Amino acid sequence: xxxxxxxxxxxxxxxxxxxxxxxxxxxxxxxxxxxxxxxxxxxxxxxxxxxxxxxxxxxxxxxxxxxxxxxxxxxxxxxxxxxxxxxxxxxxxxxxxxxxxxxxxxxxxxxxxxxxxxxxxxxxxxxxxxxxxxxxxxxxxxxxxxxxxxxxxxxxxxxxxxxxxxxxxxxxxxxxxxxxxxxxxxxxxxxxxxxxxxxxxxxxxxxxxxxxxxxxxxxxxxxxxxxxxxxxxxxxxxxxxxxxxxxxxxxxxxxxxxxxxx
Amino acid sequence: xxxxxxxxxxxxxxxxxxxxxxxxxxxxxxxxxxxxxxxxxxxxxxxxxxxxxxxxxxxxxxxxxxxxxxxxxxxxxxxxxxxxxxxxxxxxxxxxxxxxxxxxxxxxxxxxxxxxxxxxxxxxxxxxxxxxxxxxxxxxxxxxxxxxxxxxxxxxxxxxxxxxxxxxxxxxxxxxxxxxxxxxxxxxxxxxxxxxxxxxxxxxxxxxxxxxxxxxxxxxxxxxxxxxxxxxxxxxxxxxxxxxxxxxxxxxxxxxxxxxxxxxxxxxxxxxxxxxxxxxxxxxxxxxxxxxxxxxxxxxxxxxxxxxxxxxxxxxxxxxxxxxxxxxxxxxxxxxxxxxxxxxxxxxxxxx
Amino acid sequence: xxxxxxxxxxxxxxxxxxxxxxxxxxxxxxxxxxxxxxxxxxxxxxxxxxxxxxxxxxxxxxxxxxxxxxxxxxxxxxxxxxxxxxxxxxxxxxxxxxxxxxxxxxxxxxxxxxxxxxxxxxxxxxxxxxxxxxxxxxxxxxxxxxxxxxxxxxxxxxxxxxxxxxxxxxxxxxxxxxxxxxxxxxxxxxxxxxxxxxxxxxxxxxxxxxxxxxxxxxxxxxxxxxxxxxxxxxxxxxxxxxxxxxxxxxxxxxxxxxxxxxxxxxxxxxxxxxxxxxxxxxxxxxxxxxxxxxxxxxxx
Numbered sequence: 001x002x003x004x005x006x007x008x009x010x011x012x013x014x015x016x017x018x019x020x021x022x023x024x025x026x027x028x029x030x031x032x033x034x035x036x037x038x039x040x041x042x043x044x045x046x047x048x049x050x051x052x053x054x055x056x057x058x059x060x061x062x063x064x065x066x067x068x069x070x071x072x073x074x075x076x077x078x079x080x081x082x083x084x085x086x087x088x089x090x091x092x093x094x095x096x097x098x099x100x101x102x103x104x105x106x107x108x109x110x111x112x113x114x115x116x117x118x119x120x121x122x123x124x125x126x127x128x129x130x131x132x133x134x135x136x137x138x139x140x141x142x143x144x145x146x147x148x149x150x151x152x153x154x155x156x157x158x159x160x161x162x163x164x165x166x167x168x169x170x171x172x173x174x175x176x177x178x179x180x181x182x183x184x185x186x187x188x189x190x191x192x193x194x195x196x197x198x199x200x201x202x203x204x205x206x207x208x209x210x211x212x213x214x215x216x217x218x219x220x221x222x223x224x225x226x227x228x229x230x231x232x233x234x235x236x237x238x239x240x241x242x243x244x245x246x247x248x249x250x251x252x253x254x255x256x257x258x259x260x261x262x
Numbered sequence: 263x264x265x266x267x268x269x270x271x272x273x274x275x276x277x278x279x280x281x282x283x284x285x286x287x288x289x290x291x292x293x294x295x296x297x298x299x300x301x302x303x304x305x306x307x308x309x310x311x312x313x314x315x316x317x318x319x320x321x322x323x324x325x326x327x328x329x330x331x332x333x334x335x336x337x338x339x340x341x342x343x344x345x346x347x348x349x350x351x352x353x354x355x356x357x358x359x360x361x362x363x364x365x366x367x368x369x370x371x372x373x374x375x376x377x378x379x380x381x382x383x384x385x386x387x388x389x390x391x392x393x394x395x396x397x398x399x400x401x402x403x404x405x406x407x408x409x410x411x412x413x414x415x416x417x418x419x420x421x422x423x424x425x426x427x428x429x430x431x432x433x434x435x436x437x438x439x440x441x442x443x444x445x446x447x448x449x450x451x452x453x454x455x456x457x458x459x460x461x462x463x464x465x466x467x468x469x470x471x472x473x474x475x476x477x478x479x480x481x482x483x484x485x486x487x488x489x490x491x492x493x494x495x496x497x498x499x500x501x502x503x504x505x506x507x508x509x510x511x512x513x514x515x516x517x518x519x520x521x522x523x524x525x526x527x528x529x530x531x532x533x534x535x536x537x538x539x540x541x542x543x544x545x546x547x548x549x550x551x552x553x554x555x556x557x558x559x560x561x562x563x564x565x566x567x568x569x570x571x572x573x574x575x576x577x578x579x580x581x582x583x584x585x586x587x588x589x590x591x592x593x594x595x596x597x598x599x600x601x602x603x604x605x606x607x608x609x610x611x612x613x614x
Numbered sequence: 615x616x617x618x619x620x621x622x623x624x625x626x627x628x629x630x631x632x633x634x635x636x637x638x639x640x641x642x643x644x645x646x647x648x649x650x651x652x653x654x655x656x657x658x659x660x661x662x663x664x665x666x667x668x669x670x671x672x673x674x675x676x677x678x679x680x681x682x683x684x685x686x687x688x689x690x691x692x693x694x695x696x697x698x699x700x701x702x703x704x705x706x707x708x709x710x711x712x713x714x715x716x717x718x719x720x721x722x723x724x725x726x727x728x729x730x731x732x733x734x735x736x737x738x739x740x741x742x743x744x745x746x747x748x749x750x751x752x753x754x755x756x757x758x759x760x761x762x763x764x765x766x767x768x769x770x771x772x773x774x775x776x777x778x779x780x781x782x783x784x785x786x787x788x789x790x791x792x793x794x795x796x797x798x799x800x801x802x803x804x805x806x807x808x809x810x811x812x813x814x815x816x817x818x819x820x821x822x823x824x825x826x827x828x829x830x831x832x833x834x835x836x837x838x839x840x841x842x843x844x845x846x847x848x849x850x851x852x853x854x855x856x857x858x859x860x861x862x863x864x865x866x867x868x869x870x871x872x873x874x875x876x877x878x879x880x881x882x883x884x885x886x887x888x889x890x891x892x893x894x895x896x897x898x899x900x901x902x903x904x905x906x907x908x909x910x911x912x913x914x
């Protein structure tokens with residue numbers, strides 16, 4: 001993989017954040033290439049989700065620079081970042097619980113709407129064509145994830161695994177360039193996880209996606225990610241392919257250190 | 263284009279014909295109450311956009327109604343007014359002006375305060391509502407605490423030798439606004455565009471992450487809601503012929519909230535039903551007052567509010583609309599019939 | 615200068631009263647994260663409890679400290695009882711309901727008390743029993759210091775001291791603080807959450823009772839809607855200080871009392887009520903967590 005700058009989708013320099021006295025993330029540097037599937041791993045409390053929250057604009061970093069598609073986006077609000085092609089899922093699922101599955105997906109593509117209040121009040125042609133387009137797209141995505149027959153159900157009524165899938169569908173509906181997945185397989189069993197990972201692989205090809213994935217489970221990440229970033233206590237421990245990470249002494253210590261004490 | 267405005271026109275026609283038929287049997291007192299129902303419908307619908315669909319709790323609706331009412335009344339009493347058709351036209355223009363000024367007030371209030379959530383937002387909107395009232399108290403050219411009396415009613419209209427009485431014109435005018443408001447909100451809220459309101463209500467952080475500009479959406483809802491509140495205020499002024507800052511107290515805002523809650527937050531048809539109930543209820547309870555000798559109406563009213571919250575917190579319709587409820591009723595009824603028929607045939611078979 | 619000192623004293627007295635009521639808001643908010651809209655009407659009921667106690671025992675014929683104490687006791691008992699009932703029958707069934715429903719219930723309870731008050735006590739104002747004379751105590755720099763000024767500030771201070779003791783030096787107080795930090799963890803650790811919440815309501819209502827008697831003594835006109843404005847202002851005081859924060863409520867109350875007195879004295883009395891809302895809006899926009907409040911970030 002070449003490291004030329006035109007292939008660079010996301011570049012993070014010196015990213016740091018403090019909560020009170022705690023340095024949750026400290027001077028983190030990394031980049032994501034176009035088309036890459038990068039894993040972000042680390043023990044509990046390593047600061048993975050905090051990195052996501054800074055990337056998507058929920059938290060404001062106390063220092064550092066986030067460069068997305070060649071532009072510094074530090075000052076942008078979360079919805080503006082989303083409109084530039086960054087979509088995410090949440091570690092503890094945040095669906096629009098009382099809305100239907102379909103409406104959840106439609107809200108995901110809400111940012112693509114070009115019609116305004118006037119069009120929806122007077123049912124203009126533009127309104128109809130766009131509604132139809134988005135509806136078709138949403139149904140296609142739901143189909144892909146085996147959720148089409150649930151489209152009229154309330155999101156809160158779905159079983160846990162399907163809620164996780166729905167979050168991914170919702171994120172995909174906005175046609176993002178970069179998809180941030182926060183522990184997409186959390187709480188799933190083995191076969192469900194395998195299914196999900198194959199699905200992610202397929203989606204990635206179909207939509208030409210770049211994915212940054214937080215995961216707890218080392219094995220899973222090793223299996224599918226080309227590039228892995230290991231985080232511990234807010235600091236980068238190691239970065240590279242699975243071979244490099246697997247053999248890194250620092251990583252082994254961070255992950256296995258606790259077991260050694262026994 | 264015809265299909266786009268057919269439904270609203272039909273609705274307008276139907277309510278007007280109904281009220282016209284009803285009008286033969288009613289006296290001025292009932293007629294006034296019918297007009298108040300329409301004002302309250304407008305008030306409840308507009309507040310539902312903010313409190314129900316967008317999930318932001320506003321307790322300052324009366325303030326925006328005051329802005330609309332005072333604007334319209336200012337034009338009518340101080341600028342220019344004429345009888346007949348021209349008068350109706352002017353009243354229409356003035357109502358729009360009132361609505362626009364209320365919308366501006368909504369924008370100014372909403373922009374800073376909509377960053378706050380839940381209880382805080384409720385209190386701040388309450389505060390703004392009260393401030394609008396205090397400002398009006400101190401505006402001498404608007405009558406100060408004495409208010410403005412002698413506001414002309416909606417004029418009657420002469421067509422040839424036939425005169426349409428003031429009540430029918432007033433009802434036609436008010437119901438036109440209600441229809442405009444209802445269909446605007448309906449089309450907005452149930453399009454993909456309007457999903458953004460619901461998204462904000464369900465989960466602001468997720469909505470923001472999905473590219474919904476939450477602050478903008480909230481302000482938009484607030485402005486639109488304030489516009490219709492302002493129009494409702496202007497109607498109220500014409501129907502009561504007297505307004506003062508006291509007409510737009512905190513209690514009016516609470517009243518609006520009660521209607522929205524009773525009907526169901528996020529149900530437009532529910533708001534209409536609730537507005538009618540809440541307007542008629544105090545009148546229906548009048549006999550009780552004659553029997554007991556004390557005015558228990560407001561006590562019952564308040565008690566009812568608490569009981570609704572405890573027993574049926576989603577209100578009458580929840581966040582569903584009437585057609586949906588009607589359909590689910592029919593399905594359950596059919597299901598019951600089917601099972602009953604099945605049982606019957608089964609028992610018939612087993613007996614034979 | 616004399617005027618200024620007089621206004622300062624008045625403002626402090628008013629502030630002490632606001633603080634007493636604000637404490638009720640802040641404590642309930644601390645444990646339940648809800649605005650107890652009915653608190654201001656509990657305060658109103660306290661004033662009437664004192665009024666009827668005075669008529670019952672014919673206290674006006676024997677003015678003195680004992681009578682004053684009986685008034686206080688009656689108001690405190692009445693308020694505490696009412697607070698307990700409200701919590702049990704209106705708020706507890708909704709403990710896990712959406713916040714909006716709780717807020718609406720609170721408004722409903724408030725209206726219920728106001729209108730019931732109008733039916734039971736009558737809508738017209740009543741004169742609060744006069745059990746103490748507002749005797750001038752001493753004169754300094756041309757300003758005469760009267761008994762009521764000291765009474766209000768003094769009783770207010772004592773009540774706050776008692777509250778401080780209860781919260782920071784008793785078991786129940788510790789339970790209360792635990793619940794306010796995290797009710798679930800507190801209950802796992804063996805704190806009786808229901809009882810603690812009741813305790814909070816009773817304590818807050820009792821303080822409102824104290825406040826109602828002080829107001830009654832100083833401004834002796836009571837009516838069923840008397841709680842509305844003062845309640846709102848006390849709430850603003852609680853928000854100003856940082857809602858959920860005990861010291862904040864006291865500080866907020868004093869600031870509110872002083873600023874209101876100054877606006878009335880040096881600007882115009884018609885803006886008396888606008889001050890409160892002006893302060894509220896300013897504080898919420900500039901610093902929503904209040905002067906002493908902590909900033910809270912939502913966890914994802």
